[in-house]
Amino acid sequence: MAPRPNVAEKCIEQILDAAMVVFAQASFQEASMDEIAREAGLSKGAIYLYFNSKDALIGSILDRLFSVELDALKELQTAPGSVSDRLMALDRQVADDMIRMTPVFPILYEFYAEAARKESVRQVLKGYYDAYHERLVELLRQGVESAEFRAVNVHDVASAILAIYEGLALLWTVDPEKTTWGETNQTAIRLLVNGLRTESN
Amino acid sequence: MAPRPNVAEKCIEQILDAAMVVFAQASFQEASMDEIAREAGLSKGAIYLYFNSKDALIGSILDRLFSVELDALKELQTAPGSVSDRLMALDRQVADDMIRMTPVFPILYEFYAEAARKESVRQVLKGYYDAYHERLVELLRQGVESAEFRAVNVHDVASAILAIYEGLALLWTVDPEKTTWGETNQTAIRLLVNGLRTESN
The missing domain is CATH 1.10.10.60 (Homeodomain-like)
Structure with missing residues (x-):
């Protein structure tokens, strides 16, 4: 065999x-x-x-959820096109992933509640966010260096992009009718990208 | 007496x-x-x-937390100045409130986890978000009508602004050093406002 x-x-x-x-x-x-x-x-x-334990299982679930996004973001670092185009491509990908992940949102929120109380849980979550943030910073830096974007604080802008996705996920959970993945997030990211671009771009 | x-x-x-x-x-x-x-x-x-119950207590706590922001937003409707100025004023106010509210973030996240699972809890949260969203839409509409802002979908932009605050609160909970209230949120809202403004404004 x-x-x-x-x-x-x-x-x-x-x-x-x-x-x-x-x-x-x-x-x-x-x-x-x-x-x-x-x-x-x-x-x-x-x-x-x-x-070994329920905690190990929860850890693996989170790893599965966060890894998809992290991999997508890594690929975008070296993908062709302007940074604006790549941020919009990321946006479409995130929207698709969020729709797929909706059933597990309760798990994420429970994990966030735990993170707000326990340092150990907070550290696990911080690890994922750090990785995501770092890759966004790298992408945004490409935009500033090529003068596609204005000389913004790329760390703050990366936090803003992360915040938009996390925040929209919450609004979507609370009121799926008001927040439409694919439209609301596209408006938000497009405005941000508009605000980033230099006059000449 | x-x-x-x-x-x-x-x-x-x-x-x-x-x-x-x-x-x-x-x-x-x-x-x-x-x-x-x-x-x-x-x-x-x-x-x-x-x-009467623990639930009644939790309800009152949430009401206390959300009412502060709602009142601030109501006042901004009729405050003087451009809509951009008023959105930035709101931003400073939210940053101050968030810092004050940090100790109760665990309560909020636990409530979100409950909301993701239970329709009844979701409805309570939806009530607050609806009110907040409605007032933001009204403010943004003033900007579009006076041609200060481009003809954007004000509902999506209002969701984006709400999302930024909710998302930054989460990032801040996870990693207080990376996300600085007062700076990160200002960068985000300023970019969004820049993206909203018409060429002539």
Whole structure:
């Protein structure tokens, strides 16, 4: 028989999918490993084979959520086109990802609540934001150096872009009808890009 | 003796202050009315005199937090000056309020997590955002009508402004050193205002 090296990988995906379903309905404290096993159609032992604890599972879910965006942003560093064009391309990508990620927003907000209270959780979240922020700064710097953008504080602008996405995700959660992903975020980012551009560009 | 009509009001303030201290450290589920009474230096009976339940307390805290911003925004509708100037004035006010409100951010995030899961909680939050959004739309419309601003979708721009504040609050919670209230938000709102202005303004 041929070796099957990706059985573990498949199993992990299956567990993470199940955990996301369970955490979307119940808080971290309420949700049990039993429920996650049931949802995954696996034994609890099988889950503990890959994840030591509920915290480890939550960590993997967050990693999965944040990695998609980080990878997209990394590719944009070296993609062709003006920085404005690439920021708008990122914007379309984020909108698509957000729609896909909606069912797990409760998990994110619970994690934010934990982060506001606990330094250890805050550090995990900070790691992701730092990476995202750093890549945005790098992209914006390209725009300033090529004189496409005015000499702005790229750190603050990167924070503003991150804030727009985080904030819109919240508004969208609260009132999906008022905030339309794909339109509202495009207006916001386009205005910001307009404000960034030099007169000649 | 002179009548003291504001004893109840003072007592309510005292209870809300205490509840905010307790909720900032423990989750809604963990925090008890006993602890809140202890922190307030009152009997549990005195607390139940003004608040039927923990939920009623949480509701009053949120009302307190959101009302400050809503009142500030209402005043700006009829304040003198260009809309750009008034948006920047609002920005300074929000920055000051956010710094003052930092200790209660955990309460807000826990509430957002609840809102992502429960329709009833979502409706409460939606009420505040609707009011805030409506007043921003009104202010932006003044800018478009006087030709100070380009003919933008004022609903989307209002959402963008709300998103910037909500998102920066989150980034600030996660990494207070990277995001400086008063600078980062000023850069963001100034860029947005720049993007809004017509060529002639």
